[in-house]
Amino acid sequence: MNPVVMTLLLAAAWGLFAWQIFRRWRLMTIGPGENRFDQIGTRLRRTWEYAFAQKRMRRYWWAGIAHQLIFTGFVVLLLRTLVLWGRGYSEGFNLWVLGLDQPLGKVYSFLKDLFAVLVIAGTLVFFYYRLVLKPARLSKGFEGILILLIISTMMVADIVYDGASIVRDARAQGGAVAFHGVEPAGSVAAFALGGLSDGAINFLRHAGFWTHSALVLIFLNLLPVSKHFHVVTGIPNVFFQNLSPRGRLPNVPDIEGKLEREETLGLKRIEQLSWKAVLDLYTCTECGRCTDQCPANSTGKLLSPKQLTLDLRDYLYKHEKALVGAKGTNGQGAEGAAEGGMAAVSGNGELPELVPDIIKPEVLWACTTCGACETECPVFITYVDKIVDMRRNLVMEKSEFPAELQNAFRGMETNSNPWSFPASDRAAWTEGLDVPRMAEKPDADVLFWVGCSASFDDRARRIARAMAQLLTAAGVNYAILGEEECCTGDPARRAGNEFLFQMMAQTNAEILNNYKPRTIVASCPHCFNTLANEYPDFGARFRVVHHTEFLAQLVAEGKLKPKNRIDAKVAYHDSCYLGRYNEIYEPPRDTLRAIPGLTVLEPTATRDRGMCCGAGGAQMFKEEEHAREGAKGERVNEKRTDQLLETMPDMVASSCPFCQRMLIDGLAGRGREDVKQFDVAELLWQAVGEA
Ligand code: SF4
Ligand code: SF4
Structure with a gap:
């Protein structure tokens, strides 16, 4: 189309993008190292399941399907974009196998058209979310709308370019516009444009071509400065996810030595975050699913896991110069920055400590470590490790805790x-x-x-x-x-x-x-x-x-025989540390179902979506945090009790003494002492023991 313009466009856009990526990369390397290159086979399998097949995205069904369409469309249209950039130099350019005279090219052309339309459908779903439904979990602001506009315009531009090209070719061959099965969307556009003059067709062809080619490059450069950076970092973040048992918190080696040497304990400064923790911050899509499921947030506490991630990310970006500069001047790399160089920067008062300047202590102390946020996050960002690590600094270094x-x-x-x-x-x-x-x-x-x-x-x-x-x-x-x-x-x-x-x-x-x-x-x-x-x-x-x-x-082995009837309906509550952390859902239910007369009821929020009782994360031994300004404060255990009571049970069962205490208090708080609370073992003994 125009080699000079295309060269300038590509050079400027890719040059700027490379510079932005370099800056992000540099920030990732200021902290301590972390080995996430083990178990490559498992990592690849999970990347396929969760990054490409987007298994977790579908936990929110419509948004999940729409995102899958857009993601797959982007993958399919990647080749198309390369072809268009090539056509900036030569009108007839095509990747060899993708020529319309090649069988594979025909298949690709059809898929490309199909996905261009499906991507538009996906963006319409998201437009509906953002403009009509407006769920509280989504970040406000114009960024999301702008990106949707760019994506949908890219797709429309591509279809217009194809449609105008079909009309032009048909006229050049002296024939009428015909429907091409391998270019269905382009053909429909060609019929729509068929009545326009040659000049208008030529204009639309060029406009479609340049709009698509340039918008891709603009989109590329918006990524590193927006929440859409996850387009770049999402797949790596899923690949490098934590593969150790979910219920295992990272260990602090040589803790006594650290105490003796008066070294920093726990997470105190941003430069202590490892490259993987920084990658987490880059990858947040701001979908708000974590906060949507957080029991602390839904009962009015200040904690929002999404906001915690964004606050750390924004702080990191804001202090990029100081962080990278300190690393450059002391020349000690990651460890040096954490232990020496950055302390100097911080000592100058340039970089405040994370708590309380960036993250309020009430935010940290509201967490029940229930893991609901991590179960929900589609890109495997972790929060409990960061929250506990910040608590470690407060407790062990500053003696500041409830x-x-x-x-x-x-x-x-x-x-x-x-x-x-x-x-x-x-x-x-x-x-x-x-x-x-x-x-x-x-x-x-x-x-x-x-x-x-x-x-x-x-x-x-x-x-x-x-x-x-x-x-x-x-x-x-x-x-x-x-x-x-x-x-x-x-x-x-x-x-x-x-x-x-x-x-x-x-x-x-x-x-x-x-x-x-x-x-x-x-x-x-x-x-x-x-x-x-x-x-x-x-x-x-x-x-x-x-x-x-x-x-x-x-x-199951017949060593215990439940024979005494318990004629009752029992609502079962999953403990976070049994269910979400260790995926033990069936054994307690199997045991309850084995008791004659007992009917097991499931609350709407159940299994890995089950709500925490409010006791975990040491909450059992402290008062709940106050509600944030303007929020209706509620006790976590009472909200969970309400969910269980919605099933109209005669009794409530759990498999954890902490949950038991919280639910007994919850039932009392709601004036429902008539509904009794039992552990699964107690009910089984009632059914097995002498009646
Ligand atoms: S672990 Fe539970 S309480 Fe803590 S931030 Fe996540 S969802 Fe909220
Ligand atoms: S941390 Fe994960 S779940 Fe929470 S907003 Fe970001 S991407 Fe969504």
Whole structure:
């Protein structure tokens, strides 16, 4: 069409894009390194499933389908764009296999037209979302609309170019415009344009061509400065996703040494973010799905995972010069920037600490670590690790944390339980039952890990008693640690007191390694998760199962026979650390269904969309954060209770002593003490034991 214009356009656009990418790349390299090049096969499979097939996107059905159409259309039209750029130099240019005289070219031409139309359909869905539905989860502003306008105009321009070309060719051959099956959209456009003069056709051909070619390049350069940077970073972010068990928080190595050397503990400054964490920030699509599912946000707290990501991202961009400059001047690379050079920049007062200047402490302390945000994010951005890491800095370096947590920390330290009950009372729940200790029976097949709640809390002790009786009834060769058991340290770790957590983990690991149990059965999902997913980092590698899995197996094997009827409808609540983190959904339901007369009800928010009870992330040991300005504040447990009550149950069941406490309080808060709360083990014992 015009080689000079095309050359200038391509050189300017690609040059600018390369410069922008270089800047983003430089920012990614200021922090510490992180190895995300393991398990390549799994990474490739998950990239196919979640980046190309966009499995998670469809959790929001219409938006997911529309996005899939636009994404696939972009992939298909990539070659078309190359062809058009080539035609800037030579009118008849085509990639050889894509010529219309080639079989593959015919197929491609048809697909290209089809997807041009489907992409327009996809943009219409998003226009409807943004202009009519306006869901609160989407970011406000014109950027989203502008991008939709650019995408739809590119597609229309392409179809107009094809249509005008068909008319021109038909006239050159002295024939009438005919329908070309391999160019359906272009043919329809040709019929529509058929009545125009040669001059108008020529103008539209050029306008379509240059509009498409130039808009692609404008779009390209908008990417790095907009939320649409995910077009570039989304696939890599999915590829480099965290593949370690979901319930495992990153370890802090050599914590005692760090304390002695007075090194920074936890996430304090932006330059401590690894390249992968920065890639997370670049990749946020601002879809708001994370915030939409966040129990803290939906009950009016200040926390919004999306906003947290955006605040960190904007801060990073804002201080690009200082961050990159410091790295350049000290010449120490990533580690140096974190430990030396950046401290100098920060020391000058140029870069404030993340908390409280960029992220308010109330935001961090509102998180229940439920993982709903991470389950929802279509591009696998993580938040819990960042939130806990910022808590670590507040707790271990600054001693700044909600006052109530001090009691829990002290209790774990001195009495090995967060409530400070005397450690000697840990096995008091066994009174009247014949429950063996590991010290007396070191060759027991099963170690029943009771946990602090079921050891000390009056109500939760009934879970421990039910479990002990069920294990005895099934003839399981089991024992408990009794007074030797300590809190796993889960609340300390999630609250940011990594030092305390590691102390408890090391103590427990030593005890466990002394007995080397073949199987550990834990009745608390928090204990279960920590023992199964985090203790291997401390040398304690054992087979750990949750009590609902173990009970379901005993029922399936006929070792437990539920015979007593419980004629009731029970709404089942999934614990986050059992369900979302460890994907244990069926065993508790199977056990409940095995009880004669019992009907299991599912709330609308269930399984991996189940709402948190509000106890996780050490919330159990502190007051809930205040509601943000203008929001209707609500307790998380009461909102969850409402969801369960919507099913009109006679009773509510769960598989976690923390959930049990929160739901009992929730039912009381709603004046519904008539609806009783039970653990799955309690209900099974009612059905199995002597009636
Ligand atoms: S983990 Fe749960 S509470 Fe925390 S930000 Fe994510 S959704 Fe919200
Ligand atoms: S963090 Fe993920 S889920 Fe949240 S807005 Fe960004 S892309 Fe969407």
